[in-house]
Amino acid sequence: MSFLDQTFALTATALRSMSGRRGAALVTVIGVTTVVGVLISLLALSNGARALGGSEASPDEAVVLGSGAASSQQSVLTRDEALAVRNAPGIKRAPDGTLYLSATTMVSVDAIRSNGKRGSVALVGFTPAIRLFAPGVKLIAGRMYRPGVHELIVSDPLRKMYRGLELGDHITLRGTEWTVVGIAAGNGTVNDSILRADADTVMSAFGRNTYQQVIVELTSPAAFDTFKSWALSNPALPVQVKTEAADFDDTFGQLHRLLDFVAYFIGGVMASGAICGALNSLYASVDARRRELATLRAIGFGGGPIIASVLIEGMLLALPGAFLGAAAAWLLFNGHVLSTEGLIFTLTVTPGLLVVSVSWALAMGLIGASLPALRAARVPVAVALRAT
Amino acid sequence: MKYLPLIWAGIWRKRSRAILMLLQIASAFVLFGVLQGLDTGVSQTIAKQHGDRLYVSSSVAMGDPLPIGLLARIQSVPGIEYVTPRADFDGSYQKLDQFVPVVAGDVDSFFKVYEELKTSPAAIRALRNDRSGAIVGILTMRKYGWRIGDHIVLTSGLPTSNGSHDWGFDIVGTYDTPDQPTSATALITNFTYLNESRLTGRDHADMFVTKIDSAADADRIGLAIDNAFANSSNETHTQSEAELAAAQLQQLGDLDFIVHGIIGAVFFAVLFATGALMMQSLRERVPELAVLKTVGFTDRRVMALILAESVTFCLVAAGIGLALSTLLLPLARQQIGFSRVPDIVFAEGAACAVVLAFVSGWIPASRGSRLQVVDALAGR
Incomplete structure (x- = not known):
């Protein structure tokens, strides 16, 4: 018999006698399921953080921040600086001559969560040209805010998470009454975490005279270098220029890298525990089949196929856990909305995570089967057959 | 056995x-x-937070600016021992990711309100006499090898009145936090220096921090402060430090x-x-x-x-x-x-x-x- 035939025959025998070791097999399945379930749930959280920056930042958008600011939250741009950016080369123009340039301002406002706790929400004001930018705001109810009037629109996830943000509701901020005039569809990005309004209306209501940042759409991604060097060569303009992708990475990258680390750390510790469990249950399986294995060796089966069959058995035991764990994470948490530091995350279980879960499960099965496989191949024929 | x-x-x-x-x-x-x-x-x-420390912030949100003029009114509320305005910003030393938190307060009341920050009377005197002086946490001193007498420059997103983003400080003393050895990291400076040197937000504080005579009166005093500003354009929201920490945890x-x-x-x-x-x-x-x-x-x-x-x-x-x-x-x-x-x-x-x-x-x-x-x- 060839190596493959032998391996196949041995694996089939092992699987047929599995029902006699149901308990041990179940332990491996449950162990792998919980590891994969926890790992995938945590990675879904990290996916949510990554999605805050949009799945793909558009390559022709750039962000202008005040100098010295480590992230856009700390950035301050004066009106003069924001105005000066309008003269920069490479900014796209609409057919009517309007520049694809919007200055934004941000104030934090407190709101009451639906569970009664106080939480913080960002109210972001945009200057009117923001309507030119793709993908834009998709309203699912109501209409856009109008400049000069205290009107704002709220994202659907925010509306659900906080009280008093329904269409037509009034919010009093600094003695001014704002009206919710529209609800924007959620899309998993940072836009889900904000209230939107007109920039100058927000600034006058809150007594601010500075913007936070300016976003521009360039004529092409290649125009970025011209745009950036123009801004940096102007000594009167102390600003930083970043591509949208770089800005997202500076703002959210640390968070999602931290969450990734936490996920893999916890997953790693749990996996090492589950591997110990798998080792035990496969050792037991091999020990229970000592005489059988010795007999097979005696009638001519080689060590290689025996090792291969035990490894396959380990991986087959681990595989259901990959699907069960991923399915559990998906059922329990996919689309679940969490809020932290004023940001709303949507836990997202992506198909990519199924690949992660299968590869982790196979790895756990393989490592858990490795030592038992060696023991199986080394069963001393004479001793094992003589033993009672 | x-x-x-x-x-x-x-x-x-x-x-x-x-x-x-x-x-x-x-x-x-x-x-x-x-x-x-x-x-x-x-x-x-x-x-472990201090129940006898109240934070008076804008009812809009924590950190939303309040006019410095509110100080006198807060001070007159019975039960308040000390009050300091506070404004914070993040500075960076040499590299953007080397953060130094900057906290500005009134030198005479700040260290009374934050009594767990241990510094010397000489340092407080020196800070009072040097407008751009700073008392720096010993961890930050050690991390960057700073010494008392050094002049250091931090960059920040907050523009100064001359349009630059560089903030200079003279280190006049250090502080330590023996109760929480990992937290002595901030740079504490004069509120007047920050206020007069910044381009925007003049005469506003991020919040006012008060020490009251007894933690048991926290609710009553908090309410008295908030009532004093009710229905004005600067409504306040006063919380004890413990409430504040719990709210921050909620944010987590x-x-x-x-x-x-x-x-x-x-x-x-x-x-x-x-x-x-x-x-x-x-x-x-x-x-x-x-x-x-x-x-x-x-x-x-x-x-x-x-x-x-x-x-x-x-x-x-x-x-x-x-x-x-x-x-x-x-x-x-x-x-x-x-x-x-x-x-x-x-x-x-x-x-x-x-x-x-x-x-x-x-x-x-x-x-x-x-x-x-x-x-x-x-x-x-």
Whole structure:
């Protein structure tokens, strides 16, 4: 018999006698399921953080921040600086001559969560040209805010998470009454975490005279270098220029890298525990089949196929856990909305995570089967057959 | 006690299996120690906050600017001992990611309000006389090798009145926080310096911080302050430091939920593994147990023996796991501000281990106690 035939025959025998070791097999399945379930749930959280920056930042958008600011939250741009950016080369123009340039301002406002706790929400004001930018705001109810009037629109996830943000509701901020005039569809990005309004209306209501940042759409991604060097060569303009992708990475990258680390750390510790469990249950399986294995060796089966069959058995035991764990994470948490530091995350279980879960499960099965496989191949024929 | 050698021998009956099982349970307790330690530690940090310190911030949101003119009105509220305006910004030293938090306050009241920041009267005097002076936390001093007398420049997103983003400070003293050794990192400067040098937001503070005469009056005084500004364009929201910390924790999100979910899943898996292993071990030991009964062990004693074995085993494993977690948690010190697994977590861990042992050992133990000697010895 060839190596493959032998391996196949041995694996089939092992699987047929599995029902006699149901308990041990179940332990491996449950162990792998919980590891994969926890790992995938945590990675879904990290996916949510990554999605805050949009799945793909558009390559022709750039962000202008005040100098010295480590992230856009700390950035301050004066009106003069924001105005000066309008003269920069490479900014796209609409057919009517309007520049694809919007200055934004941000104030934090407190709101009451639906569970009664106080939480913080960002109210972001945009200057009117923001309507030119793709993908834009998709309203699912109501209409856009109008400049000069205290009107704002709220994202659907925010509306659900906080009280008093329904269409037509009034919010009093600094003695001014704002009206919710529209609800924007959620899309998993940072836009889900904000209230939107007109920039100058927000600034006058809150007594601010500075913007936070300016976003521009360039004529092409290649125009970025011209745009950036123009801004940096102007000594009167102390600003930083970043591509949208770089800005997202500076703002959210640390968070999602931290969450990734936490996920893999916890997953790693749990996996090492589950591997110990798998080792035990496969050792037991091999020990229970000592005489059988010795007999097979005696009638001519080689060590290689025996090792291969035990490894396959380990991986087959681990595989259901990959699907069960991923399915559990998906059922329990996919689309679940969490809020932290004023940001709303949507836990997202992506198909990519199924690949992660299968590869982790196979790895756990393989490592858990490795030592038992060696023991199986080394069963001393004479001793094992003589033993009672 | 005299059964200890017997229990010990039972545990190590199959050495490699016992070691693997020990490692599996220990891995669960590593996570228990780290996660539960994090969760409990954060709550304990909140409980330690000062109840006699009130933060007066804008009702719009924490950090939304309030006019400095509110100071006098707040000071006149009965029960308030000291009050300082406070404004914060993030500075960076040389590189954008080398943060130095800058806190500006009124030098005479700031260190009275924050009495846990230990500095010298000479440093306070020096800060009073040097407008751009700064008292810096010893951790930051050490990190960048600064000395008293140095002039340092931080860059910040906050523009100065001449349009630059560079902020210069003369270091006139240092402070330490003996109660919380990891938190002496800020640079404390004069509110007047920050206020007069910044381009925007002049004559506004991020908040006012007050020390009141008694923590018991916190609610009454907080209400009196908020009432004083009710229906004005600067409505305030006054919170004690403990409330504030709890609210910040709330901002961290559902930490409890995530921690307990993970610990639950981990123990669920370990429970199954331990239980299955105990059953397997029991099956192999039927003849031994029958011998014990033959020599006079009662059913109850056999049961106790098996449970004792399970409890000892789980406690040893929990001890190893928790010991490892005390080595791991300090790695996260920068993020969480404390570096020890709180003592209560060890007690909780031991309790968990005992519960785990009883639940997983119960079926094998009751089976073992019901063994009929004749059947067991006959291999039936």
